Amino acid sequence: MDARLVVERGSFRLDVALTAAPGDVVALLGPNGAGKTTALRALAGLVPLSGGHLRLDGAELDRTPPESRPVGVVFQDYLLFPHLSALDNVAFGPRCRGVRKAEARAQAAVWLDRMGLAEHAAAKPRRLSGGQAQRVALARALATHPRLLLLDEPLAALDARTRLDVRAQLRRHLADFEAVALLVTHDPLDAMVLADRLVVMENGRVVQEGTPSHIARHPRTDYIAQLVGLNLYRGRAEGHTVRLEDGPEITTTEDLTGPVFVAFPPGAVTLHRQRPGGSSARNVWRCEVAGLETHGDQIRADLTGELPLAADLTTVAAAELDLRPGTTVWATVKAAQTHAYRA
The missing domain is CATH 3.40.50.300 (P-loop containing nucleotide triphosphate hydrolases)
Structure with missing residues (x-):
């Protein structure tokens, strides 16, 4: 055809x-x-x-x-x-x-x-x-x-x-x-x-x-x-650092130069109530919980702030963090869990 x-x-x-x-x-x-x-x-x-x-x-x-x-x-x-x-x-x-x-x-x-x-x-x-x-x-x-x-x-x-x-x-x-x-x-x-x-x-x-x-x-x-369940951003790479068009930087394992996309799954995001010290994650952003919903056997948090993103966590973790709309959290993602590719 x-x-x-x-x-x-x-x-x-x-x-x-x-x-x-x-x-x-x-x-x-x-x-x-x-x-x-x-x-x-x-x-x-x-x-x-x-x-x-x-x-x-x-x-x-x-x-x-x-x-x-x-x-x-x-x-x-x-x-x-x-x-x-x-x-x-x-x-x-x-x-x-x-x-x-x-x-x-x-x-x-x-x-x-x-x-x-x-x-x-x-x-x-x-x-x-x-x-x-x-x-x-x-x-x-x-x-x-x-x-x-x-x-x-x-x-x-x-x-x-x-x-x-x-x-x-x-x-x-x-x-x-x-x-x-x-x-x-x-x-x-x-x-x-x-x-x-x-x-x-x-x-x-x-x-x-x-x-x-x-x-x-x-x-x-x-x-x-959204269909495949990823957080997706577009920016410009200089080595392992990607500066987003309207946001902060994301550190990746890929070494690229020029326009790129960066993606990572909501499950790669870890949330903290205080800014983590000594974390192995190279990416840390201050966010606010905009909404929470059940997603399979987990809770999906919709976050706004420095970097709008979705994060998946267990119901136990959500309860321990006492998450609710308006809560301030710190989101971290390890560079190894991101994926950068040319735009």
């Missing part, structure tokens, strides 16, 4: 370049309003392009109507036909491509079996669980043998327990898919687990792309840093 998607709708402009090879699983990740769903609908032919191009397997699809594109779509709410059985929902795609009814139903039965749903072939959508409905929708999309599979928030409608199981199943199915798969999500875990490559969008533009591990290690915007 080779695409440049330009869509202008009122004051919003989408301008995104996407490339992928057969077998690639690409995730479009971004906040609400970034343009992810617009990009997916443009690929499906449901939103006309204002400019750019779309090529799939060397064929130009810019003006090809949606029903004639070799594209399968799994929508967020699955859009199964309520009056049709699971079998006939899956057979619908091949039937639209001119396959005779008996053959289409035979193909559908094979797909349902692959999805572990053979015993639910006669069930109507209302009789299916969320995970089962998601797999029927996926089977319906795959039954047409698409060269591009589009998944719009495929796990968003599932509860947490079902989501874990279906995510693992979906990963297996995508690993076997020989064409291009592109999924839209706002959930970083879905993107990290399911995709080989992430394309992060903000305000209709691509702000970063790469493997999940690279992006998790090298976030380049506040949105990405």
Whole structure:
């Protein structure tokens, strides 16, 4: 796939370049309003392009109507036909491509079996669980043998327990898919687990792309840093010292010169009620607690002051420090727990 998607709708402009090879699983990740769903609908032919191009397997699809594109779509709410059985929902795609009814139903039965749903072939959508409905929708999309599979928030409608199981199943199915798969999500875990490559969008533009591990290690915007759970700052490095654009200095282990990002996890931050003396941490900042919230089995403190940051600590540590909004604390981070990289 080779695409440049330009869509202008009122004051919003989408301008995104996407490339992928057969077998690639690409995730479009971004906040609400970034343009992810617009990009997916443009690929499906449901939103006309204002400019750019779309090529799939060397064929130009810019003006090809949606029903004639070799594209399968799994929508967020699955859009199964309520009056049709699971079998006939899956057979619908091949039937639209001119396959005779008996053959289409035979193909559908094979797909349902692959999805572990053979015993639910006669069930109507209302009789299916969320995970089962998601797999029927996926089977319906795959039954047409698409060269591009589009998944719009495929796990968003599932509860947490079902989501874990279906995510693992979906990963297996995508690993076997020989064409291009592109999924839209706002959930970083879905993107990290399911995709080989992430394309992060903000305000209709691509702000970063790469493997999940690279992006998790090298976030380049506040949105990405929050997604992967890091404190992120931008500044100018001179050796092991980074002077921030609007803040203090941070000491790092990397020896760099010029514009850089510095990141460290909230768990690397240690809090003290008094300025620590003789601390091995090279970085010490005076802060104030702006808020506290439960974060998994820990407490996350939102800090303002010399360096706005997030710090994770145990409930016991939070109680011993007697933290509450407005409390003054000293935050320390060892240089070895920071990571600096070129901006």
